[in-house]
Amino acid sequence: MEMELELFGKMILAIEKLENCREFSRLIPEVRSNLVYSKPNPKGPEDVLGVEGRITVVNGKPYAVGRPKFGASSHMARLIVELNKIDPSIRSGINFSVDEHLADWLRDYCNSRGWVFSVIDRSREPEEFKKEEGASMPWKVSEAIRAAGGSVPKVFYETGAVGKEDVAVIVGKDPIEVVDEACRIAELYVSREEKIGKIDPDTFESIVLRRLGKWNDRILVPPKSGVDGAIIDLGGGKVLAIAEDPIFSIPKQPPEMFGWYTVHIGASDVAVMGVKPEYMCYTLLMPPETKKEEFERIVNSIHEAALELGISIIGGHTGYYPGFASPTIGGVTVFGITEKGKYVTPEGAEPGNDVILTKGPAIEAVGILSVLREEELLRELPEKTVERAKSLCKQMTVVKDALTAMETGGVTAMHDATEGGVIGGLFELSQASGVGIEVDESQMIYPEEVRAVCDFFGIDPLEAISEGSLIITSEEEYSDEIIRNLKKEGINASVIGKITEEKNKKIIKRLNGKISEIKMPEKDPFWGVFFEGMKRLY
Known part of the structure; x- marks a missing residue:
């Protein structure tokens, strides 16, 4: 009796969670999904709970047609029975639709989680198994294990069956674990298709570059892809560097961090041009319910951060407006003045230059996610690792990185790795400069906490937003000195590659030895994990 209460209890909790995972509805196949959970050592479908009538879609969300019932599933139940014979810990699973794009993504996702992934090619199935009812299942399981090199897979999918859609299955010890992981897969994958x-x-x-108002000959560096600031000729041998950014407040962080981000992120886009930020304006938009104390803390922190960097605040706008869920900087505009010819842009990289990266990848993504989703991380990672990850938020600036490199000399181009991460920044810099680039991921600084958090959320560190990571190209003879001077300022950096003449050859050697093309990610993987955390928070 106790065992049945445990079985039904976990199934009901898992079904409730699944029915609230809107994203999973996008993965329910035409034959519908079923969630199953077996007794220990099941002998057949009669020992396996399934959802009677399967799981369909109602009002855009998964919906269990009936209640959990022993013997309600045939195919999924027999699959679990066969898997349980080989690995008794596997007692639950759910099926979902898959196409070649999701299959490729699943392969990479499983690799990042340390899971075994496999493929069952139904075109290889012997004819005698196809003819006999129920005979296919032992062959499917043995084929999945064979294709996985002898290991029992966590995720596998069936393809190649004539007249049948491709489906994937994720298995685990109980339905709560299975649904948690299935929903995470759905949320991460579906978020890739949304415009964020x-x-x-x-x-x-x-669209944007064709609508820039009146041209002015004093504009030396106009808007361009991969170039985050502009340079305007002031005359008299002086130029103005100017850049603008929006800033969003991060849940679970104090107003002081929001103010600090506002100044440092805005100032970083001027600093990467090799120009010291000197002036700034900002627009602070707040919900009407914002308390005066919070408002004062934000403004005071902006003031303190500006003092720290020697920046004068010269204007802006502040107000309360409905429609904002939290305080938002509509735009922070930062200015700096330097001599003509004493600035750099991402267009200046030259063949033979070294490529230097400061701090390593995913600094911003890991810092923010470790604050927003701290409780989840602490269930699997050591507290010290999570605390170090949270502290990365204070490294979300490249002002000191850029100015130190520029003062050393030999810098030809700089670019901060914001949306699209380090790999996106490398692509934008090489594209803007019209050069090729070859990079080795193993040469990057890789903080343990960055690896741990990215592995936990199944995101590629190189594609994740990384304000705080600065890409520098320099003349080879200056690289060591640049790295030494950065180290004196408490900033770790390393040479990770070379600029080449072959502009169509942009490649990176990944940690697994695979050579991949450097290209702009279709979507930064940070956003899916971030908004998943926001939904759980609210």
């Missing part, structure tokens, strides 16, 4: 973050280069060039 800055627009893609094609949209920027086809």
Whole structure:
């Protein structure tokens, strides 16, 4: 009796969670999904709970047609029975639809989680198994294990069956674990298709760049893909560097951090041009319910951060407006003045230059996610690792990185790795400069906490937003000195590659030895994990 209470209890809790995972509805196949959970050492479908009538879609959300019932599933139940014979810990599973794009993504996701992934090619199935009812299942399980090199897979999918859609299965010890992981897969994958973050280069060039108002000959560096600031000729041998950014407050962080981000992120886009930030304006938009104390803390922290960097605040706008869920900087505009010819842009990289990266990848993504989703991380990672990850938020600036490198000399181009991460920044810099680039991921600084958090959330560190990571190209003879001077300022850096003449050859050697093309990620993986955390919070 106790065992049945445990079985039904976990199934009901898992079904309730699944029915609230809107994203999973996008993965329910035409034959519908079923969630199953077996008794220990099941002998057949009669020992396996399934959802009677299966799981369908109602009002855009998964919906269990009936209640959990022993013998309600045939196919999924027999699959679990066969898997349990080989690995008794596997007692639950759910099926979902898959296409070649999701299959490729699943392969990478499983690799990042340390899971075994496999493929069952139904075209290889012997004819005698196809004819006999129920005979296919032992063959499927043995084929999945064979294709996985002898290991029992966590996730596998069936393909190649004539007249049948491709489906995937994820298995685990109980339905709560299985549904948790299935929902995470759905949320991460579906979020890739949503438009979040800055627009893609094609949209920027086809729409924004064609609508820039009146041209002025004093504009030396106009808006361009991969170039985050502008340079204007002031005359008299002086130029003005100017850049603008929006800033969003991060849940679970104090107003002081919001103010600090506002100044440092805005100032970083001027600093990467090799120009010291000197002046700034900002627009602070707040919900009407914002308390005076919070408002004062934000403004005071902006003031303190500006003092720290020697920046004068010269204007802006502040107000309360409905429609804002939290305080938001509509735009922070930062200015700096330097001599003509004493600045750099991402267009200046030259063949033979070294490529230097400061701090390593995913600094911003890991810092923010470790604050927003701290409780989840602490269930699997050591507290010290999570605390170090949270402290990365204070490294979300490249002002000191850029100015130190520029003062050393030999710098030809700089670019901070914001949306699209380090790999996106490398692509934008090489594209803007019209050069090729070859990079070795194993040469990057890789904090343990960055690896741990990215592995936990199944995101590629190189593709994740990384304000705080600065890409520098320099003349080879200056690289060691630049790295030494950065080290004196408490900033770790390393040479990670070379600029080459072959502009169409942009490659990176990944940690697993695979050579991949450097290209702009279709979508920064940070956003899916971030908004998943926001939904759980609210």
